[in-house]
Amino acid sequence: MKKQFLVLFALLLAFVKTYGQKQDRPNILWIVSEDNSPFLGCYGDTFATTPNLDNFAKQGILYKNAFATAPVCAPSRSTLITGMYPPSMGTEHMRSTYPVPDFVKFFPRYFRENGYYTSNNAKKDYNTIDQTEAWDESSNKATYKNRKPGQPFFAVFNLNVSHESGIHVSVPTEKLKHDPEKVPLPPYHPKTPEMKHDWAQYYDKLEEMDRQAGELLRELEKEGLAENTIVFYYADNGGILGRSKRFVYESGLKIPLIIRFPEQFSSLAPGKPGTATDRIVTFNDFAPTVLSLAGITIPSYIQGKAFLGKQQVKERAYAYGFRGRMDERTDLSRTVRDKKYRYIRNYLPHKISAQYLEYLWKAPSMPSWEAEFKAGRLNDVQKQFWLEKPSEQLFDIEKDPHNIHNLAGDPKYKDVLLKLRKANHDWVIESQDVGFIPEALLSKISETTPLYDYARSGRYDLKKVIETAEIASSREKSKLPEIIKRLSDNDPVVRYWAVIGTIVLKNEAVSAKSRLNELLNDPEISVRIAASESLLNLGETEKPVQTLSEALKSENQMARVQALNVLETIGTKAKPSFQNVRNLLKGNPKDSDYDVRAAKKILDEAEK
The missing domain is CATH 3.40.720.10 (Alkaline Phosphatase, subunit A)
Structure with a gap:
């Protein structure tokens, strides 16, 4: 009996120790x-x-x-x-x-x-x-x-269970617990059947x-x-x-x-x-x-x-946020949020928000939204997603929780804009942001040096890079002389951002054309690809497409992704590159690879 009591007491102590003890x-x-x-x-x-x-x-x-x-x-x-x-x-x-x-x-x-x-x-x-x-x-x-x-x-x-993939396959409407006809839609979404169902x-x-x-x-x-x-x-x-x-x-x-x-x-x-x-x-x-x-x-x-x-x-005082490459599509934005306003700086404003992403387009609502845009049935708020982005965006969160009214150009909000613009600039510098290095070069650097260490090594001229990125994304033609000057900078990252400035300005950058042609032979592949994109905007085809097609043979996957991003936007002009696109698919069978996804999109469009 005493032995049983001791066993029981030991179990009780273990229970208290496990569950009851503070x-x-x-x-x-x-x-x-x-x-x-x-x-x-x-x-x-x-x-x-x-x-x-x-x-x-x-x-x-x-x-x-x-x-x-x-x-x-x-x-x-x-x-x-x-x-x-x-x-x-x-x-x-x-x-x-x-x-x-x-x-x-x-x-x-x-x-x-x-x-x-x-x-x-x-x-x-x-x-x-x-x-x-x-x-x-x-x-x-x-x-x-x-x-x-x-x-x-x-x-x-x-x-x-709430992951994005949960709406890739539509449940029969009669099995839904929430009524698609009563669901509240944000003002930027059209009321298509697919959108309401999703x-x-x-x-x-x-x-x-x-x-x-x-x-x-x-x-x-x-x-x-x-x-x-x-x-x-x-x-x-x-x-x-x-x-x-x-x-x-x-x-x-x-x-x-x-x-x-x-x-x-x-x-x-x-x-x-x-x-x-x-x-x-x-x-x-x-x-x-x-x-x-x-x-x-x-x-x-x-x-x-x-x-x-x-x-x-x-x-x-602030919450900082960022957007870089999303799957197979390149982009770059930074954002600052205080308790009342959100500021967004788009460093690649020429890239539309609605860049095709294979995974995002698996939701039935996305093709339906795209179809409404192509049919011209969207209102001004709904079609903004399919147009080029402003360089800067500013939203009053209290009055505009859906972020659809850009106040960046409103003189009444100039002080707020300047304050948050500075907060963003200061944080990019303080955090030693390496996202401004084009990823083809970034991936190459990472093979030998952690990027955090590289940013602090003295080899990354961050202040000049950020200054160039800000000039490049400003859409201001008055900055073109400085942009052209920086096309010849010793730093490939500065040259890259200077080229981005000509891409953003499109035809207004015609005076940079001769230098851009020289950059088709730049030692840095990301600069060559960017120069090709700019020259395509300026009406040239043969040499830029040839440069992009050659980039598809690169061992650098991020260079291939960058080139494919450009080729996908030029339609039939990309035809001379199609064989290299097909070769890329043969050599890279994994559907999860981002260059494969981008290449498939180009060939799918070509077959239409």
């Missing part, structure tokens, strides 16, 4: 949904069906100004896992594996070193070389339940996401861990229909964020349960914040700042 350090649980803006009831969306997260918001703190750094998953997740701004490391372009410096560690590793159990279920997608030692386990079966008795944990659960199906996916989030919260309660665990719920970027995910508007960068603090750790909360805060937070800040909550010293190299815990700092 911890000095909190567990931290991340519930991460994919591709969704704050389409939740607790954020005021009356069409959404999200009872679990609405109830969760009543128990936690709702953040009204939380932002991803990039409007797409992999660069955003690079930010989250490192606490670093991707353009400072070269991890900004979609699905790349450029290495980060050795001292940059995936932050869960610091939790492990401090006795925490770390689990990730299951998406990684960190846009750089993986660091598997960050996790005790990372798989679709990973869970905090596998930790040792009494061990604190940092656990991530990724919910992919939106309704998306709301169905969000309802299921909410159910799954509720299951995870109930599981935590069932395990007796809710009173020891700080829970974050957030989305990895905005989305998902056209002009949201991948685009640096509110629809792509603003995310839901709710954090619940158990009573034991209520002193760490910024307010009482059920309240909201307008503090600006970004993905840069998430890693240092959870380290701060756990009492772990934040490494000095981390660029983000803690907004909770003993190491929290003064509230940031």
Whole structure:
């Protein structure tokens, strides 16, 4: 009997130690949904069906100004896992594996070193070389339940049901829970049947996401861990229909964020349960914040700042964001957001927002929107997506949450424009943004040197590069003499941006023609390709197309992508390159390769 009692007592002690004992350090649980803006009831969306997260918001703190750094998953997740701004490391372009410096560690590793159990279920997608030692386990079966008795944990659960792919195959209308005829559409979307259906199906996916989030919260309660665990719920970027995910508007960068603090750790909360805060937070800040909550010293190299815990700092004034290459299409934008305004600088304004992306066009709503544009049935707001971009955009978020009224040219907002323009310029310089290096050259540099180190090596004349990029993207003909001068600069990155300036000006840059022809023999392939694009704008065909066709034989994939981006815009003029396009497809059978996607589009258009 005494032996049975001792066994029972030992089991009771183990239970108390595992479930009932208060911890000095909190567990931290991340519930991460994919591709969704704050389409939740607790954020005021009356069409959404999200009872679990609405109830969760009543128990936690709702953040009204939380932002991803990039409007797409992999660069955003690079930010989250490192606490670093991707353009400072070269991890900004979609699905790349450029290495980060050795001292940059995936932050869960610091939790492990401090006795925490770390689990990730299951998406990684960190846009750089993986660091598997960050996790005790990372798989679709990973869970905090596998930790040792009494061990604190940092656990991530990724919910992919709301991912963009969820609308690629349409559900029969009669099976939808949300009525396509009642779905609220943003003013930039036409009311096509496909658009309304995709939106309704998306709301169905969000309802299921909410159910799954509720299951995870109930599981935590069932395990007796809710009173020891700080829970974050957030989305990895905005989305998902056209002009949201991948685009640096509110629809792509603003995310839901709710954090619940158990009573034991209520002193760490910024307010009482059920309240909201307008503090600006970004993905840069998430890693240092959870380290701060756990009492772990934040490494000095981390660029983000803690907004909770003993190491929290003064509230940031701005949220910075970026757009680089998205799959097979090149683009470059930077954005700054304060509590009232969003400023966007488009450094490649000649590229339309609606560049064809194979993956984006899998949603039935996208071809329907394109068809409406080609038929001339769109209003002025709806067709902007299909036209060239302004060099600068400024939006009053309070009055214009959908970002459709550009105030950059309004004299009444000149002071705001100048302030945010300067904030953007200063941050690009401070963060040592390597995204202004054309990716064909960027990828070559990364083979021998981490791009973060290269930016700080003295070999990257960032100030002159940014100055040239700003001149080039300004659309100001008065800048042409300076642009022509920089076409002969010793720095290939400066030459590249000078050529971009002639592309943006189109026929107004005719006086640069002779120098552009010389640049068809430039030692840097990205400059040759850009010069070809400019000369095509100025009416030349044979030599530019020949140069682009030769670029398709390059071993540099990003050079091939750059050349294909140009060839895809010139229609039948690209015909002399078609054999090299076909050869490229034969040599690169993987559909996931971005040069393959771009090449297929060219041949598909040629066959029409």
